[in-house]
Amino acid sequence: MLWVDKYRPKTLDQAMVHQDIAQNLKKLVAEQDCPHLLFYGPSGSGKKTLIIALLRQIFGPSADKVKVENRTWKVDAGSRTIDIELTTLSSTNHIELNPSDAGFQDRYIVQEIIKEMAKNRPIDTKGKKGYKILVLNEVDKLSREAQHSLRRTMEKYSAYCRLILCCNSSSKVTEAIRSRCLNVRINAPTEEQIVKVLEFIGKKEGLQLPSGFPARIAEKSNRSLRRAILSFETCHVQQYPFTSNQAIPPMDWEEYVSEIASDIMKEQSPKRLYQVRQKLYELLLNCIPPEIILKRLLFELLKKLDAELKHEVCHWAAYYEHRMRLGQKAIFHLEAFVAKFMSIYKAFLIAAFG
Template identity: 40%
Template sequence: MSLWVDKYRPKSLDKLDYHHDISKRLKALASSGDFPHLLVYGPSGAGKKTRILSSLRELYGPGVEKLKIDVKTFVTPTNRKLEFNVISSPYHLEITPSDMGNNDRIVIQDLLKEVAQTESVDFSNIVSNMKPTINKKNKFKVVIINEAELLTRDAQAALRRTMEKYSSNIRLILISNSTSNIIGPIRSRTLLIRVAAPTNIEILSVFNKIIEKEDLLKFLPKDEIEREKLLNNIANYNDRNLRKAILSFEALYMNNDIITISTPLIKLDWEEILKKLADSILIKRSVANIQHIRSILYDLLSHCIPARLILKTLVINLWEFCSINDKKYKIKSKDEVKLKIVNTGSIFDERLSLGSKDIFHLEGFTIKVMVILEKDSL
């Protein structure tokens, strides 16, 4: 039994539910015989990966779905061995170099060089002398790089050199939430495709298809207006993140016999914990609270919540709480405090990318925010 988000993920460009102009563009590129390097960017859950996988299917056929996971070993300049997971098919690789932190340059240099120096061979057309022939149209191999915006500058420089040197044998597809951290030379060598978050109407159309295929109408409000309001609430709560919205909808269905407009939405535990943590930072500025916060941050990290996501969510929650006209926070100049919190968040976001102990930087951020609040308290 697979999750709805995987079960109903479209496998071809023709079956995608929105951004049809992007689908037409990708289909034209796949059939042109001159497929470029791509930089696909947009918010989480917008459908970037789905469109890329559909484009690969358009390029190579169903063979791209024959996936396996390989473990590659790399050696750092200090002779430390690193293991790195690579998802691959006969036609493409999918990697997330940012998982290696500051060693992402080694992955880029060694792995991409190894892939690029091997010319792809098409065994589907075997001539009479039993020698495999080269498919001239798509003889290149595609490498998908997730979280491209988190790559270090050294890794991006190595990536640029690879793009220049091995462009005949390799095509890179970079997936990013934003282009702000991508260096100019890479942006200039790729075709930029922005995949915007789907609108509520588009999310509702996806929901309605799932409802029809899963026969869910008997579990939902009978009144069409109420049903649409419920689905809109799910979409709005998940910030138009389609993947998250579908998962939330499925969780709501699994946890309730009948779903009504008053049924509480499924809220993620870690998000609620971070809201309470932000409230605690604003109210209790003490050493004892710092120790308590440290233990909570440790728990979140041990449950595989990324440190940068924790930092981002904390900054957003602190910003929202500072905007509330609530006397319990005792803040004199709210606008000035909000700007200082965002500035502090940007500093510690950079330190997270440079350092190795995430807990130090997260704890440092909370202490710095407490100092800012203490100076500005009534």
């Protein structure tokens, strides 16, 4: 088992990071029925860990008895019937799903499927909580129509269904949904907190840690606890005993983006653009979020650019990121940014060197 799963806190009391939030959630459950909740914060900050611990706090060990299902629903979409396939994780008391996986059909997921799940009351409460919980991931990626439908579901079935929503950015969630939830911001852990977690894991694994080694991993992690633990385990696999100057390996996908940036800088042509498109496709197929690819690509390009070009390149990166959020096919917008950059850089080289 990976360390990131092996040492994941099982209860709210075990949360080493965000202890204050964990204790407040515990009080919330003890005092009253759980309200609708919206957890938001950067990737790797611990949102899902807190949600799973909260489910255990509410329902006890039964929350761990989870089954994974790939289900296909037939949904009436006006003049035709469409099949929507979705993966769900469910126990007797909760269901977890990612409605944005359905892409532009996400509104049907919310209108039909979540409504159907919300209607069904818990099977046997035995004096326990008389409601079930729906955990919806990546609600910030839902279309406006889906979010409006979700608001109506929250109101109609709130007597016996609670929603726990999870996302990276609450700014993309409509005000109507935010106002109906208790908003819980999960900040990225500090480097000091990450160091404490790494030292705890090292102690549990019986490892000797050179002075400053956990701090170097924390610094490279970009304040993502998940990433820090994965890097720590990678270092352990590559070389143990550790040395004080041991290299912290970058993520494979980051090296790949760095290669793409180098390719773009070396040659600006339709042929090179086609090659870059294949590499971008590969990153997307490996589930690297397109916003992260664009951000990292910009970071790598800025390291190689003259100061006078940086402002213009940043402007176009922001422009295509916005377009990407509005559109459906991320590859079009990533490729458009690369083409725009090639055009700007080529013009700069011609003006500078003739």
